[in-house]
Amino acid sequence: MQLDDSNRITIVEVAQYAGVSTATVSRVINKTGPVLPETAAKVYAAIEALNYKPNAAARGLASRRTNAIGLLVDEINSEFFQPMLRGIEVTARASGMSLLISSTGGMDKATPPYPLGENNTDGLIIFADSLPQEEILRLHKIGLPMVLLHRSSPPNLNIPCVTVENKIGARRMVDYLIEERGYRKIAFLEGPDSHEDAYWRKLGYQESLAAHNIPFDPKLVSLGGFDEAQAHLSVSHWVEQGLKAKVIFAADDDSAIGAMIALKEAELRIPEDIALVGFDDIRLAAYLDPPLTTVRAPIEQAARIAVEQLVKVIHGEEVELKTLLPTELVIRRSCGCC
Amino acid sequence: MQLDDSNRITIVEVAQYAGVSTATVSRVINKTGPVLPETAAKVYAAIEALNYKPNAAARGLASRRTNAIGLLVDEINSEFFQPMLRGIEVTARASGMSLLISSTGGMDKATPPYPLGENNTDGLIIFADSLPQEEILRLHKIGLPMVLLHRSSPPNLNIPCVTVENKIGARRMVDYLIEERGYRKIAFLEGPDSHEDAYWRKLGYQESLAAHNIPFDPKLVSLGGFDEAQAHLSVSHWVEQGLKAKVIFAADDDSAIGAMIALKEAELRIPEDIALVGFDDIRLAAYLDPPLTTVRAPIEQAARIAVEQLVKVIHGEEVELKTLLPTELVIRRSCGCC
């Protein structure tokens, strides 16, 4: 079955039915320009009677606005994703914007074309390393509104970005492990190079060590990759080679899960034999066995703010260039606290 | 900063640069109609040189196709959502379609306008009860391609639908609890009325009871609502009133989690004091304490198939009217198996 072309209702039919011009119908729909209440009523009645729906493409072509925002992510695989998407979807809808989503995970990120951009959105939320800096530069140059989420602006571009206190969060976690729990040898499962959250979290880890006069030991660092399987692998290697740490700090909860599984396979008790902490506080964290000590990141809130800012930028308003949301230590059993 | 209108590159500039007409450029881009290889090469060179991107709105207006599909969900809250979205996004992108997402959770579902429909998509994936039957009827009448996901077609409409073997899955679970584990009193945390998965799962539960000559006891049924908080509440009530069942079958894993928490609060041991099983096998299930026995539903696969079918319908091809994917019992500790 095909869309029935024959009796398609356009603004022209509405205008005729209401006995006004198309311009007036448009004014009523978009609430632009002055219209007599009675005229508006007639138009609304016509819209209702004919069951008219404005064609988004025609609107977009004429007004040069799509009324859509795009969300670019690398992959839809982490638990992280769900609260982020909820925040974005809800806020976009509340702002009257459609939401287009695309992941760049499967494709060669260095090579255009990218699925979302100036030709099909009014602006973009760019998550972490979903888009290469080169393309961000290009979009910035042509003036496409953008907000970066969990990523900071390339130097001198002043693209608004929203992220969480990664460094401070990691710093506090390690401070806690050292000061409250008495650990000195703290292994670190770092995130992927390309991901900025990973960079700051590692820095927080290093700063805390330095502040406590603990030398940084590269042997205590391995790749967690923000990924369960990768972390599993790395921790298994550590175990085989006799890791000397008494606690593992995974740079995100997904890698903490991988670590937890590897440790259980090696029949190490958590936290008695080795403690384990993560970062993000995804929903799973509280339900793990033992429940995971972690750093709570306000993922959904960051997403909401990013969309609010994007909408403002699209409307030509000024926004905060850098929004850093606070993180919070969440103590559960996996760190040996109780 | 605004999009730079002055030197916008359109198909006209490309045509001039390449020394051909706009029709030829269009033919090259869309691979419609015959074009000499050398001509095509010139056009590609022009596109490259000018960094031309076709305007989606203009394309849509002229061709009457948006090249976008819409996904309508009720709420983005369950773990269920992530694998589903991944399946949909990946398949949509592979088919060259943009993906628009909207949830109808916050709004009054009975009342238009709906955010996604014939004016901004070529077709819709409608998840469960995200859209009232009335609107589905309207869209069907005007011929908008649709595929229903985890919901079956209204009578006589023959809208393709993709779902999982809910009834058989539930039936097998209860068969297993009765035959292998020896339970006779099996409490059931049912899903929300509006959700079709809930209906079939309950039916499977009832069928198994009947097949084993166990009378159906309404007192053993309470609302889980596919929701952690709701299940928590219901199970707490049960505990207060002295539930006589030795096992709880939660109609989905989210409600199983709520049940688990309520049971732990009541200091009941799982599975020694009371066993617990769920449905879906969300990622969390394996990590709970104890790991949750459940029915695995191929959520991502169902999503992929739904998009594949939708794309076929959009292209005017025939598709299966009803796709039922097999579910599978996943035995873990929470049922008292080991």
Next chain:
DNA sequence: TAATCTGATGTAAGCGCTTACATAGCATAT
């Protein structure tokens, strides 16, 4: 009273594409 302004509406020119139709060149069939 004439001049001016304001509010309500209409007219029509695009927005940037796709595509039906026209055209032209050339090979093949008659």
Next chain:
DNA sequence: ATATGCTATGTAAGCGCTTACATCAGATTA
């Protein structure tokens, strides 16, 4: 040699809206 068909390309008419500009009636001002 003319007719026929096919390939490659161009011309131009929209697609369904928005919006700059024009118009006109009535209110306000000098």
